[in-house]
Amino acid sequence: SQTIHQWPATLVQPVGSPLSLECTVEGTSNPNLYWYRQAAGRGLQLLFYSVGIGQISSEVPQNLSASRPQDRQFILSSKKLLLSDSGFYLCAWGQGVGYTFGSGTRLTVV
Amino acid sequence: RKEVEQDPGPFNVPEGATVAFNCTYSNSASQSFFWYRQDCRKEPKLLMSVYSSGNEDGRFTAQLNRASQYISLLIRDSKLSDSATYLCVVNLVTRGSYIPTFGRGTSLIVHP
Numbered sequence: 501s502q503t504i505h506q507w508p509a510t511l512v513q514p515v516g517s518p519l520s521l522e523c524t525v526e527g528t529s530n531p532n533l534y535w536y537r538q539a540a541g542r543g544l545q546l547l548f549y550s551v552g553i554g555q556i557s558s559e560v561p562q563n564l565s566a567s568r569p570q571d572r573q574f575i576l577s578s579k580k581l582l583l584s585d586s587g588f589y590l591c592a593w594g595q596g597v598g599y600t601f602g603s604g605t606r607l608t609v610v
Numbered sequence: 611r612k613e614v615e616q617d618p619g620p621f622n623v624p625e626g627a628t629v630a631f632n633c634t635y636s637n638s639a640s641q642s643f644f645w646y647r648q649d650c651r652k653e654p655k656l657l658m659s660v661y662s663s664g665n666e667d668g669r670f671t672a673q674l675n676r677a678s679q680y681i682s683l684l685i686r687d688s689k690l691s692d693s694a695t696y697l698c699v700v701n702l703v704t705r706g707s708y709i710p711t712f713g714r715g716t717s718l719i720v721h722p
Contacts, residue, residue, distance in 0.1 A: 543714030
């Protein structure tokens with residue numbers, strides 16, 4: 501069965517520090533992968549998606565970047581965090597018949 | 611106009627009640643549709659897909675109206691455990707890939 505792992509679960513980082521969140525998928529090949537952010541009391545905002553190794557599409561201009569170095573690995577990064585980067589970050593995989601989410605990373609930038 | 615719109619609620623209903631949520635979408639080329647459930651501070655989880663002919667899963671019924679561009683979710687005999695936020699998801703094919711767009715969610719509170 502397919503599983504998706506995301507870590508860490510919570511993170512507190514100072515403004516200006518770097519960020520690296522990792523997501524890995526097991527039990528499937530060549531998945532479409534997605535990064536979402538959910539700010540407090542808000543909906544899910546699609547940040548990046550990837551249809552294959554090295555292929556990244558950005559949905560919104562921002563302070564973040566994504567990479568897919570391996571088929572089942574998706575990484576979200578920032579060189580310098582802003583206060584506005586705080587939120588609940590969710591990785592998901594799917595093929596159009598439904599999407600499965602990781603358990604998320606709750607990031608607080610202080 | 612937002613791509614996917616939902617009434618944020620909250621819908622506050624007693625146990626045993628029937629409650630319905632609607633979700634409208636703006637892009638007529640949308641391909642597939644889903645309802646997700648999100649508990650507080652947790653990740654969303656797939657509740658059910660929505661098919662053109664309508665579909666039912668126990669107490670839950672989902673329907674799609676392509677002409678009016680909305681989907682609905684009906685919950686019968688509400689349970690306390692149904693309390694959650696229900697997210698509408700619309701899939702659009704963009705550059706050959708499925709791009710899921712989420713509504714902001716409708717909050718349901720079921721009370722004794």
